[in-house]
Amino acid sequence: MKRNETRSDVEEAVIRTENLTVGYGETVVLQGVTFHVAKGEIVTILGGSGCGKSTLLKALIGLIPPLGGSVWVAGHPIVGPDRQEALEAVRRKIGVLFQSGALLGSFTLADNVALPLEEFTDLPKALIDEIVHTKLAAVGLADYAQYMPMELSGGMRKRAALARAMALDPEILFCDEPSAGLDPVTAAELDTLLLQLNEALGITLVVITHELASILAISQRSIMLDSEAKGIIAQGSPRDLQEKSTDPKVLAFFHRNPSLLAQAAGSTTP
Numbered sequence: 231m232k233r234n235e236t237r238s239d240v241e242e243a244v245i246r247t248e249n250l251t252v253g254y255g256e257t258v259v260l261q262g263v264t265f266h267v268a269k270g271e272i273v274t275i276l277g278g279s280g281c282g283k284s285t286l287l288k289a290l291i292g293l294i295p296p297l298g299g300s301v302w303v304a305g306h307p308i309v310g311p312d313r314q315e316a317l318e319a320v321r322r323k324i325g326v327l328f329q330s331g332a333l334l335g336s337f338t339l340a341d342n343v344a345l346p347l348e349e350f351t352d353l354p355k356a357l358i359d360e361i362v363h364t365k366l367a368a369v370g371l372a373d374y375a376q377y378m379p380m381e382l383s384g385g386m387r388k389r390a391a392l393a394r395a396m397a398l399d400p401e402i403l404f405c406d407e408p409s410a411g412l413d414p415v416t417a418a419e420l421d422t423l424l425l426q427l428n429e430a431l432g433i434t435l436v437v438i439t440h441e442l443a444s445i446l447a448i449s450q451r452s453i454m455l456d457s458e459a460k461g462i463i464a465q466g467s468p469r470d471l472q473e474k475s476t477d478p479k480v481l482a483f484f485h486r487n488p489s490l491l492a493q494a495a496g497s498t499t500p
């Protein structure tokens with residue numbers, strides 16, 4: 231536990247890492263990473279290109295095994311000998327919105343959204359069709375169920391991917407750069423949709439994003455990673471980080487001002 235955390239904060243956590251080390255083979259990308267995400271919270275993961283945001287996400291959703299430390303997701307420890315079994319349970323409780331959207335191009339939107347329901351449940355087809363309709367309606371795509379992904383705009387594809395990520399009513403939704411490639415208005419609409427999901431369903435959101443406007447609009451807490459530190463350099467409410475941080479890297483990010491980094495580097499030069 232950290233100094234400013236209470237025991238109940240940690241007990242209510244739906245994601246918890248302790249001294250987590252992640253990377254590829256011999257290459258360590260992040261080490262000693264400890265944080266938690268409370269139920270119903272919206273947390274953004276920030277940091278410069280290559281600092282390990284996607285790598286951390288891959289470890290949280292079980293795509294890569296941690297090199298060290300522990301990870302609990304939705305009540306399951308996803309390390310150790312029972313990792314595979316735990317991951318099967320976890321995969322029913324989480325949704326993932328990948329950066330690319332990752333819709334299958336040769337399937338209609340309805341078939342794309344039905345995929346997780348067919349894979350993870352024994353529900354009859356009529357019920358699956360109903361759920362698919364509800365999910366597409368929730369993202370404003372009820373009239374597009376029979377469209378192919380290539381017939382839609384980028385924003386609509388993202389919303390369809392969101393409907394698929396929500397198909398199993400996940401407890402936690404992970405989003406990897408949801409606004410990437412979207413114009414500011416479409417990105418803001420997606421933010422609103424994510425906020426609605428959080429408010430209406432109490433779903434916990436972990437969002438990787440570089441978009442300052444999104445960070446300020448949606449997150450209650452931000453966790454900032456850094457490639458030199460190979461870990462967390464700041465966490466807190468994004469407004470506090472923007473207004474009160476004294477770390478030049480945090481300030482440079484939140485004020486979109488690279489000269490703050492250069493000044494800090496200059497001030498340490500003899």
Ligand SMILES: Nc1ncnc2c1ncn2[C@@H]1O[C@H](COP(=O)(O)OP(=O)(O)OP(=O)(O)O)[C@@H](O)[C@H]1O
Nearest residue numbers: 254257259277278279280281282283284285286440
């Ligand atoms: N499959 C892989 N095998 C080996 N190294 C990888 C692999 N994927 C990523 N890396 C390396 O891990 C480091 C962190 O990459 P990662 O994609 O997690 O960063 P990121 O913060 O998500 O970056 P971006 O914001 O540019 O998407 C980088 O040095 C990258 O080259």
